[in-house]
Amino acid sequence: MRPDLSVNLAGLELKNPVMTASGTFGYGLEFDPFFDIGQLGAIVVKGLSLKPKAGNPPPRIVETPAGMLNAIGLQNVGVDVFLNEKMPELREKKAPVIVNFFGNTEEEYVALAEKLDGVDGIAALEANISCPNVKAGGIAFGTDASVASTLIGKIRKSTSLPLIVKLSPNVTDIKVMARAVEEAGADILSMINTLTGMSIDVRTRRSNLANMTGGLSGPAIRPVAVRMVWEAAKSVNIPIIGIGGIVSAEDALEFILAGASAVQIGTASFISPTAAIDIVKGLERFLADEGISRLSDMIGALEG
Amino acid sequence: MRPDLSVNLAGLELKNPVMTASGTFGYGLEFDPFFDIGQLGAIVVKGLSLKPKAGNPPPRIVETPAGMLNAIGLQNVGVDVFLNEKMPELREKKAPVIVNFFGNTEEEYVALAEKLDGVDGIAALEANISCPNVKAGGIAFGTDASVASTLIGKIRKSTSLPLIVKLSPNVTDIKVMARAVEEAGADILSMINTLTGMSIDVRTRRSNLANMTGGLSGPAIRPVAVRMVWEAAKSVNIPIIGIGGIVSAEDALEFILAGASAVQIGTASFISPTAAIDIVKGLERFLADEGISRLSDMIGALEG
Amino acid sequence: MDYTQGRGRILANVEVAPDHYRMEIEAPFVPERALPGQFVMVKVTDGLAPVLRRPFGIYTINEARGSFEMIYRVVGEGTRLLSEMADGVDIDVLGPLGNGFNLDLAGDQPLIVAGGVGVPPLFSLAQGLIGKGKKPVVIIGGRTADDLLSLDAFRAIGIEPLLATEDGSSGYKGYVTAIMEERLDDGKIPSAVYSCGPKLMLRRVGEIAMSRGIPCELSLEAIMACGFGVCLGCVVKTCSSDGSSEHDFSRVCCEGPVFDAKEIIWDEA
Amino acid sequence: MDYTQGRGRILANVEVAPDHYRMEIEAPFVPERALPGQFVMVKVTDGLAPVLRRPFGIYTINEARGSFEMIYRVVGEGTRLLSEMADGVDIDVLGPLGNGFNLDLAGDQPLIVAGGVGVPPLFSLAQGLIGKGKKPVVIIGGRTADDLLSLDAFRAIGIEPLLATEDGSSGYKGYVTAIMEERLDDGKIPSAVYSCGPKLMLRRVGEIAMSRGIPCELSLEAIMACGFGVCLGCVVKTCSSDGSSEHDFSRVCCEGPVFDAKEIIWDEA
Numbered sequence A, B: 001m002r003p004d005l006s007v008n009l010a011g012l013e014l015k016n017p018v019m020t021a022s023g024t025f026g027y028g029l030e031f032d033p034f035f036d037i038g039q040l041g042a043i044v045v046k047g048l049s050l051k052p053k054a055g056n057p058p059p060r061i062v063e064t065p066a067g068m069l070n071a072i073g074l075q076n077v078g079v080d081v082f083l084n085e086k087m088p089e090l091r092e093k094k095a096p097v098i099v100n101f102f103g104n105t106e107e108e109y110v111a112l113a114e115k116l117d118g119v120d121g122i123a124a125l126e127a128n129i130s131c132p133n134v135k136a137g138g139i140a141f142g143t144d145a146s147v148a149s150t151l152i153g154k155i156r157k158s159t160s161l162p163l164i165v166k167l168s169p170n171v172t173d174i175k176v177m178a179r180a181v182e183e184a185g186a187d188i189l190s191m192i193n194t195l196t197g198m199s200i201d202v203r204t205r206r207s208n209l210a211n212m213t214g215g216l217s218g219p220a221i222r223p224v225a226v227r228m229v230w231e232a233a234k235s236v237n238i239p240i241i242g243i244g245g246i247v248s249a250e251d252a253l254e255f256i257l258a259g260a261s262a263v264q265i266g267t268a269s270f271i272s273p274t275a276a277i278d279i280v281k282g283l284e285r286f287l288a289d290e291g292i293s294r295l296s297d298m299i300g301a302l303e304g
Numbered sequence C, D: 001m002d003y004t005q006g007r008g009r010i011l012a013n014v015e016v017a018p019d020h021y022r023m024e025i026e027a028p029f030v031p032e033r034a035l036p037g038q039f040v041m042v043k044v045t046d047g048l049a050p051v052l053r054r055p056f057g058i059y060t061i062n063e064a065r066g067s068f069e070m071i072y073r074v075v076g077e078g079t080r081l082l083s084e085m086a087d088g089v090d091i092d093v094l095g096p097l098g099n100g101f102n103l104d105l106a107g108d109q110p111l112i113v114a115g116g117v118g119v120p121p122l123f124s125l126a127q128g129l130i131g132k133g134k135k136p137v138v139i140i141g142g143r144t145a146d147d148l149l150s151l152d153a154f155r156a157i158g159i160e161p162l163l164a165t166e167d168g169s170s171g172y173k174g175y176v177t178a179i180m181e182e183r184l185d186d187g188k189i190p191s192a193v194y195s196c197g198p199k200l201m202l203r204r205v206g207e208i209a210m211s212r213g214i215p216c217e218l219s220l221e222a223i224m225a226c227g228f229g230v231c232l233g234c235v236v237k238t239c240s241s242d243g244s245s246e247h248d249f250s251r252v253c254c255e256g257p258v259f260d261a262k263e264i265i266w267d268e269a
């Protein structure tokens, strides 16, 4: 018998727990040459802003041990182009579409949430709160519990879609952030976004990124991500989507045992464009081998 | 002409900027079979507490992508055994000895600082403030600026030795911590200690560490460490010792360009027991190749 | 967007110059569709170090053998691992990627200017141009005679490359662009210019061609994570080639690696 | 603490059973000083994945050839990389490490109980015991006949091992400890017991030996970062073997890997 991979995240029904991570899967359609993206649990598209954003000057990426730094600067086509040019084709796919979005002010977040609300084919919204808050002097929305709480409260009121809030790992206590965001009305947490890092070319004496610092992703950060999911899962009652360095089904299961109800695959899609679907198959195989009939039985099943 | 590797950290004169990191070099003497430890800039010994500490039950370590997690639990022989049994032999070596120490209360820190003050052969003290503060409900001393500040103020009064304060990276804003500790009287900062992480055996459904979580070290964390050193260096006027994932002379130079005046070699000493001395030689070679006469000219020389 | 990820098999991996290797990979999905100027992304290890694929230009396209060749220089861990791979083993290949050169640029007297590991992709271009009945002139440069790649391959298709080395150990002592300018000054005006090589060389080649109004295509390099357009890591600053629109970022892996020289905004690229 | 880190050279790396390899490494500093029961830490890659060395017991000590052998099972990335290493290449070796067995335990009729990849280190022990004029009896176990390692090596030194497999494909169907207990019940009481293998087996062997008052040494495994005593990662919970002192943690790499069975506090190890 085929194991049952389906999961339910606060009403969001997914045929399997494997999603793509924002910014690593384009607008989804780029993966068409490789596999049927409709087989994934869900697709999370590149983070959208109200207006198109050009992003940072190059160099924007550099490899690091078992990871990479990126300073893309949230380049995106803007919400209008997305809705007009990408969404019609995405709607044809059988995978739920989750839209990641961000702003530099509360108003921008709210305007985006309103604009995306009720658009046919959008299954959920994911608010990226790791962005600098222009009004608060550039401190990220996602590193102060009360700032995050106010923001999420406002977004909550502007949409009837399930609201996923994506947490930044660059904080002292992820439990505090998780609880603040839960209380403010988030339906689901996703975590983690990238850790801030830096890499220097010692011959040119310059940062390897024009932006000086960037976000660290990939297998290197997995232990930090698993720990944060575990801590958050013990602190909140809403479902969690685990993200960070997942390249195999076993990696995904670390997050699920730690308390995640689903996972997102990021950097791994660069290494292997079929990574996400390979992980779906790997989960199926793991469950079959171990005689586990329902993946959902493994959520939070860590012992000890 | 041989390049000049010497550095001066707030009066602490070192023949080169390469030290060992606490907990990865034992009490120094363990490396005698491999090389003359007197050739290093300084030796930092395993963290000491007032009483001997048994540490955590096994398993205590697990490898992760380009890194490792440890939950040794600060096992050590205690300050008295160290002073009586290790220090006499260490004194014979030509490298300055830096004693890393920690407590569970402010009083323990102070008692240790007093005990170590004026001991012949000890060049400086390094306070590890990543430990749980028993009185503050187990929150680490090193994750709250005012708690850290009070602690360092008290330690400062109890010793005339140069005081290095070792910062935890598990904080929202390392600049705030660095400034708080500087104002409280630290002479030198060392950073970073390990990032908290977790790794799960998906077949047994248990953490790979009996302690559940552990500290992530090794090349995986280097980008985070370099970024934090860079941020701290711009925020304080005291010298910084860079730590985190250094395995080569180039890695060490990333920290130096970012603003560190010296570095510590941790996990690399497990991989290759001669790592620290190899890095001294590598620095000499790099400077000679690039025609740089004094390493100290590279401190903070990052452009852009 | 007609590319595939799949297993290839290494047919040959031989050192052709100090630190330079030629690798032939059997992977029919590449030669079936490859155009001169396109590239592949290969995995250099099954493990996690290095974690990302590495991009290499396509040197020869051998449809009959179901294979392609690339020439690479060992510069770091990834290319070192590649150089240690044995004949007969499998290698994970993604490609062919990128846009490739426009073989139909004006006239039938194109000039090809190549430097270092920029030479190999221009060899398949030269083959393609000859196939279209054009008569390319080729200038090849390097730091030293050892760096002058693929000379015999060009000779085998009837082209005698003009040579330049920085140390004068072979051909003209100096840069390829000096040969290029001298020819232009002598009235030998090519119908179009194609170039691939170090950034500074590309910039200069483009400037020279543009200053004389000669159509010019440049093949750029960039650090790449994905190679197929989704990470947005590989961008260069560009404007549209007629100079009309706002400048913007273009992905070297998708809109490139080949750009019209007029598109590149060098100071910010 | 008489060990060295240095380059060795691989003389052989052959599959001796499914997924099991025997590697001979020329590295004179190891055989010069190695004792039965000691181990080495080897680097399986020059890169960063995996980042740590891997520990392996010493199978044979060949002073004349300046080499030693180890037998390893491919269980993960590190041992996979090891299995792909070619003859003649260099390998970074640290050793010999740990304490080794006490060959002078009581009497001259010792019993050796070995399971899985615990067999190889006990072969050099058997050689050592024979060298001391002792007559070891050897019991070897595995899941299946394929897992029974080094049988021919034992036979070549005049020992016919008693065999146990979980699936009964060779020798007794069941665990080595069943053979051990049966012999004891039959009055065949060894003067001492040495054992190496899976944790559960070691525990049972120790319990049986202790319950009969037979001196017993067990060789333990632990996840190791350094192998020479500085990381404190490899500990097991122990008490002094006369039971007098407080329990404490001992490093498997220094105080071990060989422990008196009485020292191990299994429930917390």
Ligand SMILES: Cc1cc2nc3c(=O)[nH]c(=O)nc-3n(C[C@H](O)[C@H](O)[C@H](O)COP(=O)(O)OP(=O)(O)OC[C@H]3O[C@@H](n4cnc5c(N)ncnc54)[C@H](O)[C@@H]3O)c2cc1C
Pocket: C039, C050, C054, C055, C056, C057, C058, C070, C071, C072, C073, C074, C075, C076, C077, C078, C079, C080, C117, C120, C121, C220, C221, C222, C223, C224, C257
């Ligand atoms: C479209 C394209 C085509 C290329 N074609 C060829 C080719 O035909 N032959 C060839 O030898 N090389 C080619 N390169 C460059 C090649 O990809 C790099 O040399 C290689 O990725 C370096 O990998 P490494 O792990 O050995 O070095 P690393 O350790 O990663 O880096 C060593 C040095 O190489 C630089 N480098 C790393 N990645 C790249 C990259 N993607 N592009 C440019 N520089 C890089 C680094 O900045 C560093 O200075 C091409 C690059 C691109 C983008």
Ligand SMILES: Cc1cc2nc3c(=O)[nH]c(=O)nc-3n(C[C@H](O)[C@H](O)[C@H](O)COP(=O)(O)OP(=O)(O)OC[C@H]3O[C@@H](n4cnc5c(N)ncnc54)[C@H](O)[C@@H]3O)c2cc1C
Pocket: D039, D050, D054, D055, D056, D057, D058, D070, D071, D072, D073, D074, D075, D076, D077, D078, D079, D080, D117, D120, D121, D220, D221, D222, D223, D224, D257
């Ligand atoms: C003193 C000592 C002597 C050993 N002698 C031998 C020997 O002679 N032959 C042999 O085949 N193996 C031996 N081992 C075990 C061997 O070290 C591990 O199998 C090896 O390190 C696994 O590396 P890997 O990268 O292939 O697997 P990994 O991917 O690291 O792990 C795969 C599995 O092996 C386990 N493992 C990893 N490291 C160790 C370790 N240090 N000890 C025990 N289990 C581990 C992991 O928990 C995991 O379940 C010995 C271990 C020790 C401590």
Ligand SMILES: Cc1cc2nc3c(=O)[nH]c(=O)nc-3n(C[C@H](O)[C@H](O)[C@H](O)COP(=O)(O)O)c2cc1C
Pocket: A021, A022, A023, A024, A046, A047, A048, A070, A072, A074, A100, A128, A166, A192, A193, A194, A216, A217, A218, A219, A221, A243, A244, A245, A246, A264, A265, A266, A267, A268, C231, C232, C233
């Ligand atoms: C190139 C790149 C671009 C990214 N862009 C976004 C983004 O637009 N919005 C967002 O919320 N996260 C973004 N991320 C973060 C990822 O979604 C993910 O949280 C992070 O990479 C960790 O997962 P991984 O280790 O699997 O890559 C980006 C990551 C990378 C590597």
Ligand SMILES: Cc1cc2nc3c(=O)[nH]c(=O)nc-3n(C[C@H](O)[C@H](O)[C@H](O)COP(=O)(O)O)c2cc1C
Pocket: B021, B022, B023, B024, B046, B047, B070, B072, B074, B100, B128, B166, B192, B193, B194, B216, B217, B218, B219, B221, B243, B244, B245, B246, B264, B265, B266, B267, B268, D231, D232, D233
């Ligand atoms: C096994 C182990 C034990 C450690 N013990 C201590 C300690 O006792 N005190 C301390 O301040 N830091 C301790 N550390 C942290 C290191 O000193 C260092 O800050 C950290 O490992 C990052 O450096 P690295 O990546 O070079 O290892 C320990 C690290 C490891 C891996």
Ligand code: FES
Pocket: C223, C224, C225, C226, C227, C228, C229, C230, C231, C232, C233, C234, C235, C251, C252, C253, C254
């Ligand atoms: S390399 Fe990823 S977009 Fe070009």
Ligand code: FES
Pocket: D223, D224, D225, D226, D227, D228, D229, D230, D231, D232, D233, D234, D235, D251, D252, D253, D254
């Ligand atoms: S492995 Fe490091 S102390 Fe034993």
